[in-house]
Amino acid sequence: MRYVQVTVTFPPSVRHPMHAFLDDGDGWRTEMVTWRRLPDETLATLFRVAAPREPYLERLRAVDTIERFETAPGDPPFYLKAYERLGGPLEAFLGAFADTELISVPPLVYRSGGRLSFGLIGPPDQLRDALASMPDRIEVEIGRIGSYAGGRRLAGVEVTERQREVVRAARRVGYYEVPRTGSVGDVADAVGCSSSTAGTHLRKAESALVDAFLSA
Template identity: 80%
Template sequence: MRYVRVNFTFPPSVRHPMHGFLDEGDGWRTELLTWRRLPDETLATLFRVVAPRDTYLDRLRSVDSIERFETAPGDDAFYLLAYERLGGPLERFLRAFDDTEFLSVPPIVYRSGGRLSFGLIGPPDQLRDALSAVPDPIGVEIERIGSYGGGRRLAGVDLTGRQREAIRAGRRVGYYDVPRTGSVADVAEAINCASSTAGAHLRKAEAALVDAFLDGDRSRPRHESG
């Protein structure tokens, strides 16, 4: 199976109001866990929301396209089941993948700055047509194409380019071998920086990966409505 990870950027002119809301808080995000198009064309979506619940819901009530919603508590977030009728570029964005064989690998992660990240499994020969159907001015960046190996794909991990470079170098030089055969100094040499800098890149990247894994490994939503 072929795996594709894609990053999209939605400028303010085509950004969903609740996606724009994420710009107001540090580390706020939403994770789209599953969705279904109902017979009447309503889109039913289940989100995990990392943002202040009351503030988020107050804003949600002001969005005209939202017909109704329910919530359930989580450990450090909450779950939102929303029913919505989209239109315009956001509807065309979803439709770009309707006639393909792609399956998404959840979560689809929304972050500040209009950023959206998710993985897809499907035939690479359909990728160009699907991405060409994404409406302007939504930005598209293919981050990875390769074989799908199963397990958790942390689409929402927000690493810098140097952090990614450091952990990739760490794998090459044996820093992540058990037992370890490479050192921080080896990573530093591979990415041409000081050992202290390489160590900082590795620690920050590892912390982000651990946080994202644990966030995604929380219990499933409880059947309580708000």
């Protein structure tokens, strides 16, 4: 099975109000866990929301397209079930994947700056056609292509390719062995950079991965 990780960026002109809300706080994000398009053209969704509960719900109540919603009790992150009328950019985005065999790998992760990250499984030709048919204002970036091996893919983890390279090198030289058999200097030599730069890459990647793991 072919797997691809995709990040799309919605410009402010077509960004959903609740997606734009995530710009108000550092590290706020929402994850669409599952969804269903109903016969009446309503989209039923289940979200995991990592943002302040009351401000988020207050903004949600002001969104005209939201028909109704309900939440599970508890502090952030909390779960939200919402019903929304389809139309506009949301309809156009979903329409790109209509009548295809593509299957999304949840969660779909919404982050600040209009970014949405998700994984897809399906025929490469259908994927190319789906991405090409998205509205021009939506930017598309392919992050990873390969075979799907199962498990939960952390689509929203912000790790750069250089950080991935450094983490892979760290594993090769024994930096993550217990007891540790490789140093930051060994990692730096393996990727051709200074020890301080290698250390910075490692800390940033580890921070992103730990945050995603604890939020899962």
